[in-house]
Structures are given as C-alpha cells and as structure tokens.
Amino acid sequence: MSEVALIVASHGEFAKAALESAEMIVGKQTNCGVLTVEMAFTLDDAIQAMEEQYQQLDHSSGTVILVDILGGTPSNVSGRFVLSKENVLVMSGLNLPLLLDLLTNRNRTLDEIAASLEESYKAGFNNVTKLFEKGEDEDECELL
Template structure:
C-alpha cells in the first residue's frame, strides 16, 4: 500500500486527515504532520524524516501550498528519499480519492487521478436566475 503524509501549516493536516477518515474509515500507513507557529525548519524536517522512515515506500506527501515551508522541506528530503512524490494544493476530494485508490493503482496513475479529483472538487455554486417572461429589459 502506498504511504501517505499530509503536511500543512497549523493544525490543518491532522484535521483534514481526521475529517477524511470520518468518510473513509481509519487509515493505515498514513501520518499527518503539522507545521506549527514557532517551529523551526530543523524540527519540521526531523518530524517528516521520522514519518518517512516509518512508512512503506513509495509514498505520497500532500502539502497545502507550493513554495510553503512544508513543501520546501519535503523537496529537500526528496534528495534523500527518491521514492516520495510531493503534491501541493491538497483538499478533501484529493485526499479521499487517495485513500480509496491507493491500493488499486500504480503511482503514475494514482498521481494523475488525485490531482484530477482535487481540481474537480473546486466548484462555485451559482443560483440560476429565473427570468419572468413579463419582465421588461
């Protein structure tokens, strides 16, 4: 099974994983790593290294923001751990798709699928305006 690390600013990683588990059930081979206010880069790197070492390889690391500290730290760790994939912009649809598909798909297909799910999950609801035929323009 492909391992999963979700690393985000604040407590978002833990809360996102917990919310997804409400829908998909408890996940094995998955860790949330929060990057909290005042935490050093070395501390974050150590946390991530510990989790990477605990998980089976290959693994997918999801972050909140391209160019943010969690993303940049994982990019640096990828030099050491070549079997990790990093995807920024995580959202609930992406994580849910990853949880339900990671046992059935190979890495290239899985990456494409979760990115599509994340993109498709962004949606704006717009109320349709009902036009009155008697209304003049």
C-alpha cells in the same frame, strides 16, 4: 500491490483535521503520517518531524506527501525527500476532495495517483451558487 505510504503535511493542525475528516468518510487509515508545522518550528525542526513520520511508514509501494501550499515549509521540506528518498510523490493543494481521492486510490502507482489527483483537484473546485441557480425550483437544486 500494497498501498502507498501517505504523509499529510500543513501549517498548523490543518493536515491532522483533514485526515480525521476524511477518515469519518472512508474509515480509519493505516500507513499514514501527519506533519503539523507549528509557529515555533525552525526549518530543522520541520525536517526532523518529517523524517520521524517517514521512518514510521512502509514505503515498499512508494510514498505520497500531500502538502497545503506550494512554497511553504511543508512543501520545501517534502522537496528534500524527493531528492533524498526513492519513489516519493509530493502534491500541493491539500483539500478534502483531493485527500479522499488519494485515500481511495492508494493501491495504484505513483504516476496513476498523480494523474488522478490532478483531475480531482480540478473537479473539486466549483461555483456552487451557479450550479444551484441553474435549477428552476427546489427539486432541481439538488446536486447529488
């Protein structure tokens, strides 16, 4: 199975910066697009920009669109793709741990990816202060 196509979408440059940061960790990615919704964008502008990103990718194994927030323009535009295209998974809550999980599991099915991302999202949110407070001394305060 080939890797799923990926579009990372956000308000402003967040999606672009997130993908660049992830690539610093896991290496350059292929079959990826980025949608950055700018202040001056109309809904039609965002739809057109998403369509342009979509058309540049190989969708034979499906497509994952990772958006910043539910209900925002990137999410709403992506919802149209769920209805008009085949094998599209849209997930919200873009963050670096989530994106890294996705980039290292792109050879899985869309259902497997969705389940993995749901778990990764929960595991990636931690109160680091409490984790460090559990340590008695500096040697015990290392998390990794």
